[in-house]
Amino acid sequence: MKKVIKISVIIIGIILIPVIGVISYFYVAFNNFSLEDEYQVNENNLAYFNESYNEARYDFKLKSNELSLKYPGTKTFELPVMSNKDTNLTIDFCFIPGSKKADKIIILSSGVHGLEGYVGNAVQLFFMDNYINDEFLENAGIFLIHSVNPYGFKYTRRVTENNVDLNRNSGIDKELYQTKNEGYPKVYDLINPKEKANPGSIANRFFFVKAIKNIVKESMPVLRQAVLQGQYEFPEGMYYGGKDSEPQIQDLIPIIDTICDPYQTVFAIDLHTAYGERGKLHLFPNPVEESVKKRMEIIFEGFQIDWGDSDDFYTYSGDFAGYIGKINNDKVFIPMLFEYGTMDSQTTIGSIKSLHVMILENQGEHYGFKSEGDMKKVKNDFMEMYYPSSEAWKSHIIDETKIIFDKSLKQFSELELK
Numbered sequence: 001m002k003k004v005i006k007i008s009v010i011i012i013g014i015i016l017i018p019v020i021g022v023i024s025y026f027y028v029a030f031n032n033f034s035l036e037d038e039y040q041v042n043e044n045n046l047a048y049f050n051e052s053y054n055e056a057r058y059d060f061k062l063k064s065n066e067l068s069l070k071y072p073g074t075k076t077f078e079l080p081v082m083s084n085k086d087t088n089l090t091i092d093f094c095f096i097p098g099s100k101k102a103d104k105i106i107i108l109s110s111g112v113h114g115l116e117g118y119v120g121n122a123v124q125l126f127f128m129d130n131y132i133n134d135e136f137l138e139n140a141g142i143f144l145i146h147s148v149n150p151y152g153f154k155y156t157r158r159v160t161e162n163n164v165d166l167n168r169n170s171g172i173d174k175e176l177y178q179t180k181n182e183g184y185p186k187v188y189d190l191i192n193p194k195e196k197a198n199p200g201s202i203a204n205r206f207f208f209v210k211a212i213k214n215i216v217k218e219s220m221p222v223l224r225q226a227v228l229q230g231q232y233e234f235p236e237g238m239y240y241g242g243k244d245s246e247p248q249i250q251d252l253i254p255i256i257d258t259i260c261d262p263y264q265t266v267f268a269i270d271l272h273t274a275y276g277e278r279g280k281l282h283l284f285p286n287p288v289e290e291s292v293k294k295r296m297e298i299i300f301e302g303f304q305i306d307w308g309d310s311d312d313f314y315t316y317s318g319d320f321a322g323y324i325g326k327i328n329n330d331k332v333f334i335p336m337l338f339e340y341g342t343m344d345s346q347t348t349i350g351s352i353k354s355l356h357v358m359i360l361e362n363q364g365e366h367y368g369f370k371s372e373g374d375m376k377k378v379k380n381d382f383m384e385m386y387y388p389s390s391e392a393w394k395s396h397i398i399d400e401t402k403i404i405f406d407k408s409l410k411q412f413s414e415l416e417l418k
């Protein structure tokens with residue numbers, strides 16, 4: 001009898017020890033998640049970063065005005081964005097026309113996801129300082145769109161005041177808002193909890209167990225697609241694309257249309273943060289036709305483009321770059337999305353952590369926080385995910401941008417379309 005008990009204990013031990021080991025490993029990795037940046041800090045790069053929407057907008061306007069003194073014909077203007085809470089929200093524009101023979105235009109847009117506008121602003125300021133010159137303007141016009149979602153930028157949200165994700169809401173026809181995301185109801189409960197946000201609760205500390213259970217059940221690509229595709233049914237839910245276009249998406253159509261009118265080729269770069277390996281600039285477009293793909297490959301020759309053949313790829317509707325393309329459907333259109341990675345979301349633990357940070361933020365916004373301290377923690381984690389405080393990270397992503405801009409802007413400027 002004693003022997004039987006002994007064997008049972010050994011067998012249970014053999015099964016339990018690895019399970020406990022794996023759970024402990026994930027528990028530590030998940031709850032102590034942090035990433036180091038071992039890059040040199042260049043003070044000149046840091047000067048491009050601002051710490052509030054108002055400062056960012058001020059700098060953008062200042063540089064726009066400097067450019068209008070240098071290049072007559074430059075247009076600087078703004079579009080107010082209505083809000084129930086704030087009467088001082090604007091999208092700001094700077095358009096520098098190309099020479100008479102220029103038949104191309106580059107559009108550089110930021111802040112479609114509100115607080116990603118911090119990095120978008122820095123990259124736009126860096127671009128304005130370093131890449132606008134007579135040689136470039138000989139071949140192409142330049143159009144900068146600053147802070148497409150000023151509410152989200154100012155109030156540290158990714159979405160608009162109506163909880164709408166503008167990168168799922170940017171459409172020119174109403175069909176978009178009828179899109180059904182078949183997978184979303186399956187993940188609804190996982191990503192939209194309905195009580196006060198409490199990051200220290202047992203359920204949150206062991207969130208990775210629930211997430212991994214879902215990954216095992218549905219597979220990572222299926223789960224990623226269901227979550228990230230966007231949904232048009234649940235206004236309180238994550239990745240909500242809206243029931244209709246948000247006011248600025250409506251108002252931007254004639255503006256973009258008029259500015260692009262004299263040009264035959266439109267190249268649009270939309271700036272984002274968070275997705276991908278920390279500190280790396282990813283070229284991450286939504287799928288495009290073969291002919292467009294070829295042109296993108298010419299412009300970004302020498303760089304890796306994430307085409308969607310990897311497991312961590314997903315597609316979505318209502319994206320802002322695609323919408324600029326629809327407005328210009330009679331022209332050659334080349335979209336690109338820049339994603340500055342912050343959370344190593346290409347790893348399992350990084351992607352689970354990213355999802356969890358977003359869940360808690362959305363949950364707190366709708367159902368409140370358990371305590372003031374919980375609110376601070378959730379908002380701080382959220383900010384770190386989209387705008388890391390690390391100086392090494394900030395400095396490095398400007399270096400990454402420089403490498404890509406130096407080469408690809410030249411390749412775009414010389415692009416011949418016959």
Ligand SMILES: [Zn+2]
Nearest residue numbers: 113116272273
């Ligand atoms: Zn984004």
